[in-house]
Amino acid sequence: MAGLLQGQRVIVAACGSIAAVKTPLLVSALIKEGAQVRCVVTSSGSQLVSPVALACLSRNPCLQDADQWDPSRPRPLHIELAEWADLLIVAPLSASSLARWVHGDGQGLLASLLLACECPVLAASAMNTAMWQHPAVQRNWSRLHDDPRVLPLAPQAGLLACDRVGTGRMADPECIVLAAASTMLQADSEGKLRSDWRGKRVLVSAGPTREPLDSVRLISNRSSGRMGVLLAQAARFRGADVDLVHGPLTVPDAWLEGLHCLPAFSSAAMEVCLLERQSRADAVLMCAAVADVRRERSDNSSKLPKGELMETMAQGWEQVPDLLQSLGARRSSQQHLLGFAALAGDDETLLRRGREKLQAKGCDLLMVNPVDRPDQGLDSDLNGGWLLGPGEREEAIPAVHKLALAHDLLDRLSQLGD
Structure with missing residues (x-):
């Protein structure tokens, strides 16, 4: 993106979806674009992607739920991260984390971070097709569109890890990087994104x-x-x-x-x-x-x-x-x-x-x-x-x-x- 992300402070969070295996590719691409990257992984996400790999690629410790209330930290970690970030990318966003987010449930480091941050958020969802099409998930997903700080990136169609062909594949890391650069170009001082072309x-x-x-x-x-x-x-x-x-x-x-x-x-x-x-x-x-x-x-x-x-x-x-x-x-x-x-x-x-x-x-x-x-x-x-x-x-x-x-x-x- 020719320097559009140079120096930007980006948090990349991975949830419990098999698409988390692609998160290291996203982190690596952001580093190559000159962004400063810190990683957060949920407890279920850590079973799918190595926190060590994310730490090495980001050049920063990969933070997990156990780090949230570290007594050596003078301030709550989710507040410190929320104030540090220019952009938060949740890739992949699972059905569970989506539900906690839209219902204001702050249990866990990422859940607390999503409620505390005032910067723009890219939400790249990924899950099985039947899960994605479930009415409860669709209701939760539609609510993200009402938040002016959130850019929801819907899953794409293709062959999924469960061998099903359908909608559920996380947006490609290159597309997420493009969306990140776009977000940094259009966000206002309050982190709100333009939606002036919605419905057009x-x-x-x-x-x-x-x-x-x-x-x-x-x-x-x-x-x-x-x-x-x-x-x-x-x-x-x-x-x-x-x-x-x-x-x-x-x-x-x-x-x-x-x-x-x-x-x-x-x-x-x-x-x-x-x-x-x-x-x-x-x-x-x-x-x-x-x-x-x-x-x-x-x-x-x-x-x-x-x-x-x-x-x-x-x-x-x-x-x-x-x-x-x-x-x-x-x-x-x-x-x-x-x-x-x-x-x-x-x-x-x-x-x-x-x-x-x-x-x-x-x-x-x-x-x-x-x-x-x-x-x-x-x-x-x-x-x-x-x-x-x-x-x-x-x-x-x-x-x-x-x-x-x-x-x-x-x-x-x-x-x-x-």
Whole structure:
């Protein structure tokens, strides 16, 4: 996360779920991101993951229930930990610990810590599918969404340790790290998280398109899809239901968890997918790097001989329809539209071309990002440029991590109002 967690004080707690075997991976990833980490494990969790391993990975003692009332400590341990932490991550959160938490039961170190802490909390639940679907567990889980300091990360579907295929798998450690960075970006001084997109449906496009020349060769670009995916996840972490229409991506698979992913690798497929879903969206965020041209007819059944390739490429091209402009022409007055324009040149050129595109494409906001500057833009962790909007609005955006930019853009869309 390119320093977004550098120096942050994070407590990682493991409960009695077999998913606790993944907790060391999470601790290791947080340490690599530069976070200061302290670990807490419940008595049942200690039977599944080694406290020694957590201590070694975190470079701090792993704390358990027996440590809570150590007479050598001048202050209660759960209070000391609550005041130390910038973020508390419970991964995995078991059904038992969830029930104690929402009912205010402070028995045990973690239970007391959850009641005492005033920092943001990430809750990554994990359990057997039948347990997860039980009405009592679902009632308890729904109550977490009412706490403005809590970001609940629901379990994912897959093969579980009990050999059942269903929902119950803990969020991937890479996704939890992404959620942790997002939380640190959006938490206010009281530890409360933004839920301004709750109940909204957001449609996001991401990644490049691939336009075939024959069954083997294609035209594409260097877009990784990182900006669009991070926009989608930032919106999800703030409460939105997100449809992600994407071309081929170069991001961790874990970053797609929790999103409704719709692969669409060609410009034609992406157009169909976006137009089908636009009417249901409260906001459309067009971040895909769609190809400008494609073959009028391509032979996808065979590979062209090298000798015929140049002759074939010299003719038979057509311009790809402008998808952002098409969406702008079809949107309702209540739907917000954010566009991206990857341009090259000096600031004067960027602004001139950006204004032309903003007017032509009919979007509320247009993020003009230069792709000819080092360490930002396509296939980079950073992005910046100019944000253009109504009333001749022009704002220079410094190069920042794309997740930080994603939250900034969501803030600005929210400020436009309904």
